[in-house]
Amino acid sequence: MELRIPFVILVATFVLVNGTMRFKPAYDVKFKPGLDEEIRQRQAENCDALMATRPELVAEIQSHQAVADQIIEYVMNGALKGKTYDEVHDLVDKHPVRFSGYQNLEDSIDYTLNRMENIHGLENVRGEQVLVPHWVRGEERAEMLAPWKKTLSILGLGTTIGTSTDGITGDVLVVISFEDLAAKQAQVPGKIVVFNQAWVDYSSGYIYRNQGASQASQYGAIASLIRSVAPFSLDTPHTGGQNYWSNVTHIPSACITIEDAELMYRLQQKGERITVSLKMLDYNLPLTTSRNVIGEIVGSSKPDEFVAVSGHIDSWDLGQGVMDDAGGCMISVMALAAIKALNLRPTRTLQTILWTSEEPGLWGVEDFVKQHMDILINYSAVFESDSGTFDPLGLDFAGSELAGCIVNEVLKLTASINTTTYQRFPSVSSDIGRLIDQGVPGLSLNNANDMYFWYHHTTADTITMADPIELDKGTALWAVSSFVLANLTEKLPRDPPAP
Secondary structure (H helix, E strand, O other), X not given: OOOEEEEEEEEEEEEEEOOEEEEEEEEEEEEEEOOOHHHHHHHHHHHHHHHOOOHHHHHHHHOOHHHHHXXXXXXXXXXXXXXXXXXXXXXXXXXXXXXXXXHHHHHHHHHHHHHHHHHOOOEEEEEEEEEEEEEEOOOEEEEEEEOOOEEEOEEEOEOOOXXXXXXXXXXXXXXXXXXXXXHOHHHOOOOEEEEOOOOOOHHHXXXXXXXXXXXXXXXXXXXXXXXXXOOOOOOOOOOOEOOOOOOOOOOOEEEEOHHHHHHHHHHHHOOOOOEEEXXXXXXXXXXXXEEEEEEEEOOOOEEEEEEEEEEEXXXXXXXXXXXXXXXXXXXXXXXXXXXXXXXXXXXXXEEEEEEOOOOOOOHHHHHHHHHHHHHHHHXXXXXXXXXXXXXXXXXXXXXXXXXXXXXXHHHHHHHHHOOOEEEEOOOOOOOOHHHHHOOOOEEEEEEOOOOHHHHOOOOOOOHHHOOHHHHHHHHHHHHHHHHHHHHOOOOOOOOOOOO
């Protein structure tokens, strides 16, 4: 089975501020195949050798086996059994569209703040204000008019401009890559460019969604349609963010299904003239205010040092955003709820953080880093689940080798639920990539998410996908590993800053 893990790269976001598009640096989640077995085995062997030189640290970690078993039993078979699933469906059934700038996102934040404080008894529960973008999806329609008529399923890409109310009609040029586009640039003016890029992985496909409109516009295209970035389709378009270059005309941009992209490519190969009509009444509004959600269990003797577990509470404006990312949010809430219910209090403060406005470009975590830069040195570790909450396998880690080997040792405490897989990477996950950049050790949920991109950013991301036992395992893994790291004598060691 090929695992997929996230890492982050810097991209550019352009947002509407007082009527003007402004540049905003941001990160977006990417995925690559996980480490092969040889590398994983070598990492494990290195950890065994390294930890053999730290017997006192190994003994301290192993001394937490009883409390780890207590947490696992409580979550998997005790009073919390099935409760994470209940929390997820209660959230998404009440607030299915938690999109940046929308009132429903703010209502979901109010709902979650109330439950964290008044139902689960977390401490210092609060929302920290963040300015976030507000893009609105209007009416969207597309139809192939020639060589024969067919309705096309489309979803506008985040921050796209709309067409006029009358829409646009144009002949289509299908290309399979940016290189193919450049080679055919003389054919582009006045055309609707359709990108039919092959699926290799999310990393290689994402760039077409992100840059397709600008790449096509520079040669004179009037719109761009991007093959959905996914390996599988049941005629389901996959939305996502896109960015305009500062030096090109902004043109409407939408995703289409794999089936329709391949159809138009075949028709073009057969010499057919393809004509499409497109109507998109999407638009951008000024920045508005949202909030990051934070709740705590205050540390017993080192309250100013932290271990945080997190997910992002916003979603796209379709489906219910369960896999992306209500599941990650609720395992983060319920991990602390379990620890609190068992009257456990670690040495350091445990935090649940639910990031806002991740989907438009990590606005919540960007603001958090700016507000709390002076205390990031006090974070021993930050966790994030943002690649699905399918069957948990273990943790992916970014940080120093010794810190990773400590995490590997902690994972052994969860052998009873088979979540001991450890992998180390330069960076992991989406939001917490910004914290990792500042030196904070980062951990991401490694789960059996081979089908993640079947549902990613579609109407199919609903509670139907969620499994109560898998969510319980995620909560148990989150609770055990975060509690132990928060309770160890020393913080996770960091590599020295680069010169």
